[in-house]
Amino acid sequence: MGGGTAGPAVMQRLGDKSAARALMEQAGLPVLPGSTGAVATPAEAREIAERIGYPLILKAVASGGGRGMAVVRQPDALVRAFNETRAHARAVFGDERLYMERFVDRARHVEVQVIADRHGRVVHLGERDCSVQRRHQKMVEEAPAPNLPPECREKMCAAAVRGAEAVGYVGAGTFEFVLSPGHEFHLMETNCRLQVEHPVTEMVTGIDIVREQILIAAGQPLSIRQEDVVRRGVAIECRVNAEDPDREFIPAPGLLTEFIPPGGPFVRVDTHAFPGWRMGPDYDSLLAKTVVWAPDREQALARMDRALGEFRVTGEGVRTTLGFLRRTLAHPDFRSATHTTGLIGTMSAEKVTRHQPIRAAKE
Numbered sequence: 001m002g003g004g005t006a007g008p009a010v011m012q013r014l015g016d017k018s019a020a021r022a023l024m025e026q027a028g029l030p031v032l033p034g035s036t037g038a039v040a041t042p043a044e045a046r047e048i049a050e051r052i053g054y055p056l057i058l059k060a061v062a063s064g065g066g067r068g069m070a071v072v073r074q075p076d077a078l079v080r081a082f083n084e085t086r087a088h089a090r091a092v093f094g095d096e097r098l099y100m101e102r103f104v105d106r107a108r109h110v111e112v113q114v115i116a117d118r119h120g121r122v123v124h125l126g127e128r129d130c131s132v133q134r135r136h137q138k139m140v141e142e143a144p145a146p147n148l149p150p151e152c153r154e155k156m157c158a159a160a161v162r163g164a165e166a167v168g169y170v171g172a173g174t175f176e177f178v179l180s181p182g183h184e185f186h187l188m189e190t191n192c193r194l195q196v197e198h199p200v201t202e203m204v205t206g207i208d209i210v211r212e213q214i215l216i217a218a219g220q221p222l223s224i225r226q227e228d229v230v231r232r233g234v235a236i237e238c239r240v241n242a243e244d245p246d247r248e249f250i251p252a253p254g255l256l257t258e259f260i261p262p263g264g265p266f267v268r269v270d271t272h273a274f275p276g277w278r279m280g281p282d283y284d285s286l287l288a289k290t291v292v293w294a295p296d297r298e299q300a301l302a303r304m305d306r307a308l309g310e311f312r313v314t315g316e317g318v319r320t321t322l323g324f325l326r327r328t329l330a331h332p333d334f335r336s337a338t339h340t341t342g343l344i345g346t347m348s349a350e351k352v353t354r355h356q357p358i359r360a361a362k363e
Helices: 008-015 017-026 042-052 075-093 150-167 197-206 207-216 297-312 322-330 343-348
Strands: 056-064 068-071 100-101 110-117 121-134 139-142 173-179 185-191 234-241 257-260 267-270 286-294 313-315
Touching: 008 150, 017 056, 017 100, 017 110, 017 150, 017 185, 042 056, 042 075, 042 343, 056 075, 068 075, 068 150, 075 100, 075 267, 100 139, 110 139, 110 150, 121 343, 139 197, 139 267, 150 173, 150 185, 173 207, 197 207, 197 234, 197 267, 197 286, 234 297, 234 322, 286 297, 297 322
Parallel strands: none
Antiparallel strands: 056 068, 056 100, 110 121, 110 173, 121 139, 139 234, 173 185, 234 286, 257 313, 267 286
């Protein structure tokens, strides 16, 4: 989803993830040890790797949607990973440039939604946890981020506002952070657009981000100040994709013969799908965003489990992530909010195949 109204120059600078990293470092935001610009050759990559250490991650300068990234854990795997990631970046983004960063194991992925007008006002709408990922692509998002110390939350949100102010950002945007087990955070990247997971922020704040973005583009000032942003309850979003989790999430498109989304209080489904529609293999596999809100996390989890259980999607060759999402939400690490970006890998190693329904005392 696109639509940021930042000026072209700002968007160009932040769209180049290597340049954005340097800009944010100048603004005083914490960034992970890494290259100071694009890495030209495998030999240069080896030199940088000796300085920053392993594990590390290679990223395409133009990367997006979780593509164009490779984690390298051993020196003997670096050259091959560099060449393969560069070729992938050239084919997908038309830009083969790569940069490097230290990779944080057992990390969480937490992002801060900001919105800024053309009159110098920048506000944040709080943070979202996006740690449930496969192939660096998000599957579950939650606001507010659970099990996050208030001091860490405040510092992270303040850093995002500071970064937006430093570059003169205008519109809706996101600052994405990696959070270590010790609650140290470092900026990964910025996104100059409205992201798929924006509904969870809208549901806990009551603020229509799309409306604000349109008004900003028309030159009007933000209708809210920071003190107006009050978050209530918990919202969770699950991305329902046409993929086969039992075959490493390979896309499984086809003709939809049945498509019945869930409903009920505080359940929102954003989708383009309908019965009789043939989903092709050439685009994103996302079928629907299922979003729920509840007064607390326990009730939100139960409501989402119920919604996913009511979702009906069948079709010729079609497989979905519905069952896998329910198993993910029921996993002890997710229930206790101790999960990291490695959760799906953990589930694969455990061969989690059965779903235990989630029950909330108040649901």
